[in-house]
Amino acid sequence: MERKLNVTLCGVPMDNPIIPASGTFGYGYEFAELYDINILGTFSFKGTTKEPRFGNPTPRIAECTEGMINAVGLQNPGVEQVIAHELPLMRKVFHKKVMANVSGFSVEEYVYTVKKLDACPEIGWFEVNVSCPNVHGGGMSFGTSPEAAAEVCRAVKAVTDKPVIMKLSPNVTDIVAIAKACEEAGADGIALINTLLGMRIDLARRRPVIANKMGGFSGRAIFPVAVRMVYQVAHAVSIPVVGMGGVATAEDVIEMMMAGATAVEVGAENLVNPYACRDIIEDLPRAMEKYGIESLSDIIRVV
Amino acid sequence: MKQSFFEIVENTPLTKTVYRMRLVGDTSDITASGQFVNIKLDGFFLRRPISVCDVEGDTLTLVYKVVGKGTEAMSKMTEGTLDVLTGLGNGYDLSKSGDTPVLVGGGVGVPPLYLLCRRLLAVGKRPSVILGFNTREEIFYEEEFRALGVEVSVATVDGSYGTRGFVTDCLSLPAHKNATYFYTCGPEPMLKALCKATTISGQLSFEERMGCGFGACMGCSCQTLTGNKRICKEGPVLEKEELLWNAN
Numbered sequence: 174m175e176r177k178l179n180v181t182l183c184g185v186p187m188d189n190p191i192i193p194a195s196g197t198f199g200y201g202y203e204f205a206e207l208y209d210i211n212i213l214g215t216f217s218f219k220g221t222t223k224e225p226r227f228g229n230p231t232p233r234i235a236e237c238t239e240g241m242i243n244a245v246g247l248q249n250p251g252v253e254q255v256i257a258h259e260l261p262l263m264r265k266v267f268h269k270k271v272m273a274n275v276s277g278f279s280v281e282e283y284v285y286t287v288k289k290l291d292a293c294p295e296i297g298w299f300e301v302n303v304s305c306p307n308v309h310g311g312g313m314s315f316g317t318s319p320e321a322a323a324e325v326c327r328a329v330k331a332v333t334d335k336p337v338i339m340k341l342s343p344n345v346t347d348i349v350a351i352a353k354a355c356e357e358a359g360a361d362g363i364a365l366i367n368t369l370l371g372m373r374i375d376l377a378r379r380r381p382v383i384a385n386k387m388g389g390f391s392g393r394a395i396f397p398v399a400v401r402m403v404y405q406v407a408h409a410v411s412i413p414v415v416g417m418g419g420v421a422t423a424e425d426v427i428e429m430m431m432a433g434a435t436a437v438e439v440g441a442e443n444l445v446n447p448y449a450c451r452d453i454i455e456d457l458p459r460a461m462e463k464y465g466i467e468s469l470s471d472i473i474r475v476v
Numbered sequence: 477m478k479q480s481f482f483e484i485v486e487n488t489p490l491t492k493t494v495y496r497m498r499l500v501g502d503t504s505d506i507t508a509s510g511q512f513v514n515i516k517l518d519g520f521f522l523r524r525p526i527s528v529c530d531v532e533g534d535t536l537t538l539v540y541k542v543v544g545k546g547t548e549a550m551s552k553m554t555e556g557t558l559d560v561l562t563g564l565g566n567g568y569d570l571s572k573s574g575d576t577p578v579l580v581g582g583g584v585g586v587p588p589l590y591l592l593c594r595r596l597l598a599v600g601k602r603p604s605v606i607l608g609f610n611t612r613e614e615i616f617y618e619e620e621f622r623a624l625g626v627e628v629s630v631a632t633v634d635g636s637y638g639t640r641g642f643v644t645d646c647l648s649l650p651a652h653k654n655a656t657y658f659y660t661c662g663p664e665p666m667l668k669a670l671c672k673a674t675t676i677s678g679q680l681s682f683e684e685r686m687g688c689g690f691g692a693c694m695g696c697s698c699q700t701l702t703g704n705k706r707i708c709k710e711g712p713v714l715e716k717e718e719l720l721w722n723a724n
Contacts, residue, residue: 196693203691203709206477219694227697227704232685234695236522236546243687248694248704382685392521444688445516445523447561448479 176458177468182436183336183361183413185270185297187214191454194417194440195220195274200259205266208451217272217300223282225251235373235382240392241441242371244385246308247276252286270297276305280328291333301329304342304367306389316342319354326358338362343402344370352406363406364415366399392441395419400432407433407474423453423460433474477690478505482558490616495551499536506531508567509592510681510713514689516559520546525689529587539587564689565712568592568679573601574656580643580670582608582662586617592659593624604651608643612636627651644673671716681712
């Protein structure tokens with residue numbers, strides 16, 4: 174039997190629900206050396222801000238059990254350079270609609286960046302990051318209050334007709350309240366979870382491994398937390414949810430979708446297995462057969 | 477970059493903490509000395525980046541130091557298959573060497589200079605080698621370099637072997653004083669001291685904690701006079717002239 178992998182995310186059709194997560198896939202072309210990335214549903218490109226950013230000092234990476242901590246801090250060349258240099262390179266290797274991940278340090282910066290990118294026809298969705306744990310005075314501070322997240326959402330919605338997906342932080346007391354506030358502010362979708370704030374200590378040196386002390390914990394270890402939060406949010410809002418956090422296998426994708434995800438992002442796993450998304454897509458028909466699934470869109474939020 | 481599966485054929489200690497592992501597999505993507513490979517180890521999430529010491533046919537030689545749990549686990553492997561990403565990083569550029577470059581290695585920074593030395597000899601250059609260690613017991617690969625027929629000087633910090641002091645104390649020795657260029661790898665204080673101690677130009681290989689090792693995560697970025705560089709992608713080898721510490 175032909176298994177149907179296709180889904181529709183905020184009105185935009187996708188061949189399958191698999192999306193490499195922002196910050197783990199660059200602008201696609203490193204991975205295009207390894208396999209044809211057009212097999213992906215789409216991918217979310219590196220978080221883009223108004224101004225160029227170097228990010229945090231190194232070390233920015235720490236090993237954890239079944240995961241890692243990163244404190245990159247939104248390194249990116251700034252929206253002008255992304256449009257002038259990165260997107261033309263991306264277009265050579267990826268011919269589908271891409272997801273534009275944007276971040277900012279003020280509502281005006283989010284609006285500026287989205288406005289600039291809105292003119293790029295290859296962008297199918299905006300993923301608005303109000304959840305980066307690695308930058309001070311921005312990013313996550315918008316994602317920790319329902320009012321602030323809604324304000325960013327409303328402002329961005331006012332300058333684009335493309336679907337706006339708000340990417341939320343798990344480092345909050347009540348993620349459902351924030352998701353609902355975004356839905357009321359006009360969000361077309363919710364993406365979750367960004368990384369969990371974590372920390373490692375170098376015992377010999379008696380200091381944090383990461384120069385910025387703390388960073389975002391991701392990888393397989395966080396999967397159950399992500400499934401729980403996707404389930405909670407998907408059952409509280411009526412807009413599509415993009416689930417992510419520790420996804421590494423076809424079974425993980427099915428679990429995320431049963432919890433309520435319409436599409437599924439794969440993050441840290443890309444960094445240790447650069448073929449992770451290809452492997453998952455190739456393995457999905459087998460896993461679907463095993464669990465009696467004809468079409469992936471049938472299992473969204475069945476739990 | 478290429479993902480290949482390598483068979484472990486040798487894993488022997490050279491010193492108390494430094495091991496040599498020989499692997500057999502597809503080495504076709506390793507194009508330059510100074511590149512590294514990134515190894516998946518059972519029970520560890522992130523891969524371990526290790527510089528290429530030598531490659532000949534389908535045999536890859538890695539010389540690595542046990543610095544943490546991952547490399548400790550690696551040191552105990554005697555057989556089996558390893559999932560390895562090969563062909564990572566830019567590697568050393570041989571074209572700028574002049575006729576008599578000096579290769580300067582400190583501690584676990586020594587290994588990538590071995591393939592570099594072989595490649596320089598293969599294109600008719602006459603490299604010399606300076607190796608620096610803390611003490612006599614930590615010395616490795618001196619004989620291997622000598623077997624290539626090059627002049628080798630060794631410095632030990634405690635003076636237990638060779639020249640007492642640092643690699644920079646060997647620069648004025650007859651074997652190295654006419655060096656046309658330098659290639660180096662070692663701890664950052666050594667790299668800085670070397671840049672200060674000589675007026676000749678050169679290339680330096682850097683180390684940084686990495687996420688992916690192939691340019692996707694921006695975990696190992698550094699700032700240079702020629703823009704931001706990912707140590708894993710535009711590095712690990714940088715030119716002396718682009719380093720920020722030379723700007724002052």
